[in-house]
Amino acid sequence: MRTGTKISHAAKFKVEYLHCQMCPWVYCSEVWDGDESGLIENSPHVDFLKRYQELGIKILSNLHKTRYSKMYENWDDMGYGLGGRTPDYIKKKARSLMSVFDSICKKGYNRKNKIHVMDKPLWTSRGFDGGDALQGPEIFHGHHRSACLYVLNYKVVKVMVVKDTLPGTNQWPQKLTNVRR
Secondary structure, eight states, X not given: OXXXXXXXXXXXXXXXXXXXXXXXXXXXXXXXXXXXSOBGGGSHHHHHHHHHHHHGGGXXXXXXXXXXXXXXXXXXXXXXXXXXXXXXXXXXXXXXHHHHHHHHHHHOOOTTSOEEEESSOHHHHTTOSSOTTOOSSEEEEOHHHHHHHHHTTOOEEEXXXXXXXXXXXXXXXXXXXXXXX
């Protein structure tokens, strides 16, 4: 993987114990409902899916009011990632999340598409300051699928455990500006 990680082994994790990848300096209490650990149940992804279950496609008419949309807006405001997260881009991501959810509802979870999880939060492993509240296992790839499984009450998921090959380097997989080290 070009991200400075490599797959170590397969494992099973309780879905409720998974944590989303967090970059503490772009943490926003409103987006994460006050949870600084990144626990999946408090993620904007899960919040969005629960609202999608209630409202259906109508949720897109007020997408800008969701924590899911605010997450992307906050990332751009803080200079996290590539920028350019326009309302159309956010709507595309929301539709993708809804599509994954609908697919799992209809066909079940495709276990061939493994979620990648780090046993230790990447932020902490890479040596950045300020990640004291972060916990693992941390989802490295598969946030949408993990959120869907949580909302659909899956108890356990088989994942690929990913190890950091660049510990202590202060390097992040996405472009970061204004990083506090």
